[in-house]
Amino acid sequence: MAIEPAGGRVTVHDLARAAGVSLATIDRVLNARPGVRPATAARVEEAIARIGFKRDMTASMLARARDIRLAFILPEGTNQFMTKLAEAVETIGAQARAERVVFDLDRIRSIDAQALSDALDALDADTYDGAAIVAIDKPAVHAAVARATGRGLKIITLVSDLPGSARRAFVGIDNAAAGRTAGSLMGRFCPQGGKIMLVAGSMGLIDHAERISGFRSIVSSEFPAVSVLGPVEGQDEFTLTYERTLAFMGEHPDIVGVYNVGAGNAGLVMALTEAGLAGKVRFVAHELTGPTCAGLNSGVIDVVIVQSPEDEIRAVWAAARRLVLGPDAAPPESPIEIKVFLRDNLR
Amino acid sequence: MAIEPAGGRVTVHDLARAAGVSLATIDRVLNARPGVRPATAARVEEAIARIGFKRDMTASMLARARDIRLAFILPEGTNQFMTKLAEAVETIGAQARAERVVFDLDRIRSIDAQALSDALDALDADTYDGAAIVAIDKPAVHAAVARATGRGLKIITLVSDLPGSARRAFVGIDNAAAGRTAGSLMGRFCPQGGKIMLVAGSMGLIDHAERISGFRSIVSSEFPAVSVLGPVEGQDEFTLTYERTLAFMGEHPDIVGVYNVGAGNAGLVMALTEAGLAGKVRFVAHELTGPTCAGLNSGVIDVVIVQSPEDEIRAVWAAARRLVLGPDAAPPESPIEIKVFLRDNLR
DNA sequence: ATAAAAATGAGGTACGTACGTCAAAAATGC
DNA sequence: GCATTTTTGACGTACGTACCTCATTTTTAT
Incomplete structure (x- = not known):
């Protein structure tokens, strides 16, 4: 039993025909560009559901003018877990790069709200789509997250959350x-x-x-x-x-x-x-x-x-895709697993 | 610190120039087509390493004439774990489809070497790139795997291995x-x-x-x-x-x-x-x-x-990409994790 | 040396989407 | 009803690779 109907892929052209609008309008709806009446957008959404259109991420990423670019702001030094997180940023980053998602790594002084705030303020919204930060629960950080969000950056908290802030996602364990x-x-x-x-x-x-x-x-x-x-x-x-x-x-x-x-x-x-x-x-x-x-x-x-650093970096990657490209761009978020290791099930 | 040099992507054109050959030759080397002298291929490989060329999987998948198509042959009925595996084939299959990898699901009578052998023989090498099977260690199955491999199909054993056979990969726990x-x-x-x-x-x-x-x-x-x-x-x-x-x-x-x-x-x-x-x-x-x-x-x-069915299906997906597109098409294989759950770390 | 075979080059089209420009149509305010 | 704004359409180019054809060069066999 095949999971999907035979060969033919449903493209934006099929969608345009089914919705009775032009390709330009389809594009505006899919990419949330302005200038579409709600009624028209609804017709497109209906057609998407009706004919089962799925955006081809492969072509989508190729056609995007620029890569998705994400800054990781991690505390440096002392903590060995943070070192492993940083290594995972490089490891997973090499895989993500093949799919046009680029990670930059920025290490700041440990437990320094001002340094974190400064690093966030330094992020150019034209260069970066967002940032992942190990948050410190201080007013200065809340404010910097709000400013970055105002500039259009998607902020993801990692390992340590910032509840009540403008952050768009949290990746970490319970x-x-x-x-x-x-x-x-x-x-x-x-x-x-x-x-x-x-x-x-x-x-x-x-x-x-x-x-x-x-x-x-x-x-x-x-x-x-x-x-x-x-x-x-x-x-x-x-x-x-x-x-x-x-x-x-x-x-x-x-x-x-x-x-x-x-x-x-x-x-x-x-x-x-x-x-x-x-x-x-x-x-x-x-x-x-x-x-x-x-x-x-x-x-x-x-x-x-x-808590697996690799899992967490991968989750940030997926969250960034969802935030930048829309909810269908990656599998829905699931909680980071709490893993239990004995000598015997160590990889 | 950026992980990769600034914006510019290294493309096949850069590679052709660096290796001093034409695009056609690059293509022949990258896709293992015949008609390239070993000496020339070596020059290309050297240039790949020197300039750090990485094939853009996004464009590669888009340009491929057809999707990667994989048949999952699972025993039906009785076993609740197999039911979960089958569900995972559908779940993960929906994600894979967005990246042009299509899963077909075929359920056969349980623990029936002949049924498995027949199902393998029925696979058309023009339609399918490979198959994942829950192997049964019988001569008839070994022979069918050998025949399928001879037709160019990549066979991956799942959960239960078939050591010494022509299978190209095994996905399962220790x-x-x-x-x-x-x-x-x-x-x-x-x-x-x-x-x-x-x-x-x-x-x-x-x-x-x-x-x-x-x-x-x-x-x-x-x-x-x-x-x-x-x-x-x-x-x-x-x-x-x-x-x-x-x-x-x-x-x-x-x-x-x-x-x-x-x-x-x-x-x-x-x-x-x-x-x-x-x-x-x-x-x-x-x-x-x-x-x-x-x-x-x-x-x-x-x-x-x-052993997580989702992890295993995802591992089959990655193995299939490696087998069909080459070793760089997916992260290197890692063993399936043995997970330990108590009431408290249940997702 | 010559013919045959193998290797390589040149150039094109296709994949599905993103994103731009400009004109035409429709809706809106007065 | 007119001017203005908003919405929509038509169309083209770009992304990086795969894959095809055909001509040309180089190598190998005789």
Whole structure:
């Protein structure tokens, strides 16, 4: 059974004939250009539905005068996850370029609302169709997003959202659900109950706070024998995480599990090893990085919960196509998956 | 920092100039047409690398006289996973069609090597570029794949492979790794040890056997306190699975976990409920279907291990592009992910 | 050296849409 | 009803590659 009728493709010419208008009018409707009466536009829409016209993206992209151009504004330095995001921008960008979607990468000082705002203001609407930003929830950023949107740029928030702003799409995971997933696993890992040590970069980071909140809610409601301690805040840094978690384990030598919602896993692994608890307590971490992969393979880390940078960049790509070319230009958006990796299903 | 040099695109014209040959020769090399001396082809390849020419897939697909046409030959009926695969063929097919890749769906009698062989023989090489089949490891199928390949068709095996045949690609998961993943989870769920009941459709099915083998190897090497019983074979059917697992639990009322590598989860849930064990034993199942989703939400099933039909169809799509248009026509193949779902990270 | 075969060049058309220009028709305000 | 604005039509070019034909050059076999 063929999914579509035989060979013939339905083109704009067929559509023009079916709607009883000229090609020029079809073009105006399809590309949302001005100068079409609502009644005429409705006739075209009706004809589109009636004859099942689908814009040929292949020809559409070819005929477009210029590529879709997207700026990625990412924080630089410290965070290994951001480095992976940046790598994914290059990797996926190479694929997108073959389909005439070009990514530019701009790295700014970390957690600096002014730098982000400046970078947004510097975007030329004649060069760029839009930008993807890792948002910081500050008034200056809201204002810059509003200004950019006013210039016709489509702003997409990535990983960290900016609710209530003029941003046109958000790409990222549900961090509370990620925390609940960690809690469900940890609870099942510890049927006899016990103490769990929470570790975070900073409770000032929204995603960290949301994960901890999700973790707590599941554990308290479904695993009453388990108690949750902390969080220990290590600023996502190696040394600080090492020192503070080691000290914490000194005070609580009877912990049965560790959940780290942030980075700094290398320091945590070292602290666990030093405390003689490596492999003896269950350990759930986030993001596949050098330390977490090593931890999985050595058996110190049991589970890593992952938001795939590649998935996210691909989702930004699709969102940009939808925003610039219309809703049919890419498959409808679906939430970014929360992936669960053990040593055994690591790619 | 821009990922690629400014605006100008490198076209076949630039390539012809750089290689010192005509457009016709470029075309012959790019599309593997005959009539080019190896020395000339080498010069072109060198120029491609030197100036960084990338074929514009957008224009390439547009200029192709005909679409890429792919037949999906899937077993019909019984298996709910196959139904989901078929749905994914339609869903992803709608997206692929916009990029001039057309899927046709052909459903044949289940586990019938002759029907599969006949369906392959019926494929016209002038109409189709290739086919994706859920392979059955029988000589008749090997021969039919060889004949189809001889006619110029690209055969891709899906879910179930046909090693040693003329098939050009395989799309599916590593079932031993899936079993190991299940074993790792189950072992951590049962730190105090205990008996695990294995359930399968049939040990005659290669994927089922591989999963069980992977499960056993992990449990025996890493969780010696856990013992593995079974497998109980339920033919992937509701009633048979219900009856046999219920009887088995009568003989072993002290099991602490269940791992079902196949279908029939509705019957298993019913048996567990009747035995008063629902929610009291850890339960790992495969594939997101009606019964497994319900089981996750009700708390009877703890974890579902998943191969995504959509991922697999998309991978077939990419493989077909690579086989028909060349290696650059799609991102390089990557293994199908083994996904782990709990109630909390269910989409 | 000559004939045959193979390799290469030159140039065109086609794919379906985007986007421009200019004129003609229709709707609108007064 | 007239002038003005808005809407619509007609038509052409461009995008980058595929694929075709035919002439011409180069290589290979004899």
